[in-house]
Amino acid sequence: KQEVTQIPAALSVPEGENLVLNCSFTDSAIYNLQWFRQDPGKGLTSLLLIQSSQREQTSGRLNASLDKSSGRSTLYIAASQPGDSATYLCAFANEGYNKLIFGAGTRLAVHP
Amino acid sequence: ETGVTQTPRHLVMGMTNKKSLKCEQHLGHNAMYWYKQSAKKPLELMFVYSLEERVENNSVPSRFSPECPNSSHLFLHLHTLQPEDSALYLCASSQVSYRDTGELFFGEGSRLTVL
Numbered sequence: 001k002q003e004v005t006q007i008p009a010a011l012s013v014p015e016g017e018n019l020v021l022n023c024s025f026t027d028s029a030i031y032n033l034q035w036f037r038q039d040p041g042k043g044l045t046s047l048l049l050i051q052s053s054q055r056e057q058t059s060g061r062l063n064a065s066l067d068k069s070s071g072r073s074t075l076y077i078a079a080s081q082p083g084d085s086a087t088y089l090c091a092f093a094n095e096g097y098n099k100l101i102f103g104a105g106t107r108l109a110v111h112p
Numbered sequence: 113e114t115g116v117t118q119t120p121r122h123l124v125m126g127m128t129n130k131k132s133l134k135c136e137q138h139l140g141h142n143a144m145y146w147y148k149q150s151a152k153k154p155l156e157l158m159f160v161y162s163l164e165e166r167v168e169n170n171s172v173p174s175r176f177s178p179e180c181p182n183s184s185h186l187f188l189h190l191h192t193l194q195p196e197d198s199a200l201y202l203c204a205s206s207q208v209s210y211r212d213t214g215e216l217f218f219g220e221g222s223r224l225t226v227l
Contacts, residue, residue: 004154032214043118043202044218051213089155093214099168100216102155 002027004103006090012109015082021075021106023090028068034100035064035075036089044089048075080110114138118203118219125193126227133188133222135203143208144186145216146178149200161186162208193226200224 007022025033032051036044048057048064050073056065063076073090087107091100116137125131137144146158160168161180175197177189186203203219206212 034216036218041200041221041223043116043220044204046215046217049213049215091155091216099157099160100155101157104152104154 002094002101004090004092004101006088006103006106008106009104010107010109012111013080015080015110015112017080017110019077019080019108021077021088021090021108023073023075023103025071025073025090025092025101027092027094027101028071029094030068031093033064033066033073033090033092035062035073036091038087038089038105040087047088077108080108082110082112084108084110116203116205116217116219118201118222120222121220122223122225124225124227125190127193127195129193130189130191132190133201133203133224135186135188135219137184137186137203137205137217139205139207139217141205141207141217142183143206144180144183145204145206146186146188147202147204147218149202149221151199155202159188190224193224195226198224198226 003026005024034049035047050057050066061078065074087105089105091102119134143162147155149155158172159178164180179187200221202221204216206216
């Protein structure tokens with residue numbers, strides 16, 4: 001069974017800290033891996049997508065890495081801000097119709 | 113309108129009602145998806161449509177009936193639901209081809225409560 005595990009499940013930090021969110025997946029034959037952000041009661045916002053041939057992607061204060069051989073991805077958030085408070089979801093897609101398999105998410109709270 | 117829009121945003125229905133959720137994408141994508149998000153559980157894929165053909169039905173009960181009349185619209189028809197079907201239903205779209213990244217774009221979701 002294909003699974004995605006995200007650690008930690010919840011994280012509370014003071015503003016300004018650099019953060020690392022971890023994601024591990026069971027299937028090394030991935031097509032791509034996406035990181036999403038979800039605010040309470042809202043839909044998902046795509047943050048970063050890493051193709052299977054890539055090792056990392058960067059957008060502003062966010063950097064995501066992918067290690068297919070070990071089945072891991074990491075989302076690095078630099079200089080965290082209260083506006084970063086949300087649930088962060090990791091998902092990978094198999095070859096084919098891009099069926100994303102999601103993790104349960106990391107709930108992040110950044111306090112002033 | 114831009115992106116993926118879902119209506120209604122909130123829906124309360126009894127177990128004997130029939131209702132529908134609507135999704136529309138304005139991104140020119142060729143694939144659309146329904147996902148279910150229940151409390152304390154990861155998102156679950158329900159249905160996938162590619163080029164208006166259903167290519168995935170993830171063992172979803174028949175009381176959920178999808179419809180994709182064209183590449184921009186997706187419906188989820190609801191009939192005789194159970195209280196445990198209460199959840200956030202998310203629609204998404206992507207461009208599936210060898211040239212595209214396959215990035216998924218989601219709507220804001222329809223919050224369904226079954227009484």
